Amino acid sequence: MPRVAPIPQTRYFRPSKPRTNMTVTATIEALGHKGEGVVTIDGSKVFVPFALPGEVVDIDVAGDRGTLRSLTTASPSRIDAFCPHFGTCGGCQLQHMDAESYAAFKIGLVETPLRHAGIDARVEKFITAHGAGRRRATLHARRDAAGYMRLRSHDLLDLDACPILVPELKRAPAIARALGAAIGDCDVSFTATNAGIDVAIRNAPKGVRAEKLVPLANALGLARLALDREMILLRQQPSVTMGRSDVDLPIGSFLQATAEAEAVLADYVLEAVGKSKSVADLFCGIGPFALRLAQVAPVYAADSDRAGIAALEKAVRHTKGLKAVTAKARDLFRDPLTRFELAFETVVLDPPRAGAQAQVKEIALSKVKHVVMVACDPKTFARDAEHLVQAGFRLSGLIAVDQFAYSTHVELAATFRR
Numbered sequence: 522m523p524r525v526a527p528i529p530q531t532r533y534f535r536p537s538k539p540r541t542n543m544t545v546t547a548t549i550e551a552l553g554h555k556g557e558g559v560v561t562i563d564g565s566k567v568f569v570p571f572a573l574p575g576e577v578v579d580i581d582v583a584g585d586r587g588t589l590r591s592l593t594t595a596s597p598s599r600i601d602a603f604c605p606h607f608g609t610c611g612g613c614q615l616q617h618m619d620a621e622s623y624a625a626f627k628i629g630l631v632e633t634p635l636r637h638a639g640i641d642a643r644v645e646k647f648i649t650a651h652g653a654g655r656r657r658a659t660l661h662a663r664r665d666a667a668g669y670m671r672l673r674s675h676d677l678l679d680l681d682a683c684p685i686l687v688p689e690l691k692r693a694p695a696i697a698r699a700l701g702a703a704i705g706d707c708d709v710s711f712t713a714t715n716a717g718i719d720v721a722i723r724n725a726p727k728g729v730r731a732e733k734l735v736p737l738a739n740a741l742g743l744a745r746l747a748l749d750r751e752m753i754l755l756r757q758q759p760s761v762t763m764g765r766s767d768v769d770l771p772i773g774s775f776l777q778a779t780a781e782a783e784a785v786l787a788d789y790v791l792e793a794v795g796k797s798k799s800v801a802d803l804f805c806g807i808g809p810f811a812l813r814l815a816q817v818a819p820v821y822a823a824d825s826d827r828a829g830i831a832a833l834e835k836a837v838r839h840t841k842g843l844k845a846v847t848a849k850a851r852d853l854f855r856d857p858l859t860r861f862e863l864a865f866e867t868v869v870l871d872p873p874r875a876g877a878q879a880q881v882k883e884i885a886l887s888k889v890k891h892v893v894m895v896a897c898d899p900k901t902f903a904r905d906a907e908h909l910v911q912a913g914f915r916l917s918g919l920i921a922v923d924q925f926a927y928s929t930h931v932e933l934a935a936t937f938r939r
Contacts (some may be wrong), residue, residue: 524829551682552626556614556929560587567679570672571608571617573598586673598622599777603684607922610678612669613685613927615727622925627931631921633905640910642935644921645784650718652678652927654783656713660694661700667694667709685926688720689713689851696720696741703737704729712771714770716750717744721772747772763787764813764837770830775873782924786895786934790869793893793918793936803853803880804872808833808846814869815843821865825852853880860887867891868934876901878908884914902933913939 523557549572558572562582570588577594578668580587602608602616624834635642643890646747660667660676668680680694690713694930697709706856707725711718720743723733731753738746745752750772758769761780764787770776773845777783790810794800796820802811805822806922807829814820815837837846853859855873857880870877874897884892887907891916892909896902906916922932 539591542581544579544581544590545765546577546579546615547909548877549574552931554630556626559590560659568821570614573618573622587588602678606678606680609671609674609837610669611656611674612683615927616928619689621709621895623782625924628921630931631899631919634900635906638903640903640906640909640916642906642916642919644919644933645853646920648785648920648922649926650688650779650782650785650922651685652779652924654685655778655924655926656687656690656780657711657776657778658683658686658690658693659708660697662697662707662709664702664705665698667697667701672906673692687713689707689718692741696743699737699741700734712759712770712776714744714755714761715767716744716759719743719745719759719770721747723746723749726752729753737763743770750763754905763807763809763836765842766812766840767783767838768812768836769832770818770900771826771832774826774829774832777809779924782932783809783921785922786810786932789918789920789934790893790895792815793934794867794869794891797891798866799865800867800869801858801863801865802869802871803847803858804870804877805829805833806850806871808836810869810871811846812836812840815846817844819845820847822846822849823853823858825850825854853877859883863887865889869892869893869895870905871895872901874898878905879924881908885909890939893934894937895932895934897930897932899931899933902935906937909937915939 529763547560547562552561553559557568557570560567567582567585569580569589572589573596579590598619599617600619607616624647631644634846636746655792666679668678671678690711693711697882700709705726708723710721731748735754742761744757760767770794800814800818800820802820802822805824811820811822830848830850833848860883916935918936920934
């Protein structure tokens, strides 16, 4: 039996600026796609963070938003949140759900858009890939605070620590506070790398003098510090290991949130590609799939991130035993590979949240018979999958990979054949 949390203390549900129209007692009917409880009041849906289906709750209602004040009846799926900031911090939404309910919710995020697209597909495997924690995070910094925004607010919650980050980023809030104290309001992105902590400052006040930050970055022991994508200090080149390769990490390039999720997705792609003799890795980034695929087959890799392509090419040059890798900087949204260029046995797609609509249309018109797709947005994935299915592809091997712990995001992968 899961542990049932005690009735939550008011501090877990205190909004920054309450706007209450009325207070009601209601029974939560369902869970919305943002992880909020859903209840119908006077014929309209109201969304209540931290409430679970079947719970009898007292809520303050303002429009379509509800604020949980107390529980009369708790769900058997409710557990204690492990983070003392949960309910106030806007970073996590789902720490109050037991493992079974949590997995069912994430699986629903994947399956529901597919069902709406007319595709009857079930998640064959749900994989927890939190690993040691998130190796990437962005904190908001002020002159006297650093952390995430409070729930439903633009007010900053000053954090002492974030337990879902890798141990290497334990100092992230303190580093962000130090940078905020030096330059004022800004966003500070952290990446844990082989060389140490890589930091990039964005949205800084105008007129910040880069040289002012150099002594501070040295004192903080940062591997690299960048300001608005311009490097201002490099003590050691940040790199990440992908397969047998060490890849220099460009400033601002994409990287999976956890190392375990990258490994899980790469294993899936390798198995799905199988013995294909020619592979295109589109939206390849810095090469998490291409570098591993090149151990067994020649790879054509393309992405709009020029710095990422350069990093991939360098990694290929310094890794022994790889098959040929042809890497090209190409905007696959505006300039997708045409049906005539798609002379590959297998195409691997790993697009950003916008999906791969333009490229998928060309694949549908090509002679390609095998597509392996990784996606971070179930809705755009369903849209692209529908186009492939209409072109004669059959979807199989659908998996959900949970790397964004306790959030309403989920990664997925699937194989298409015709």
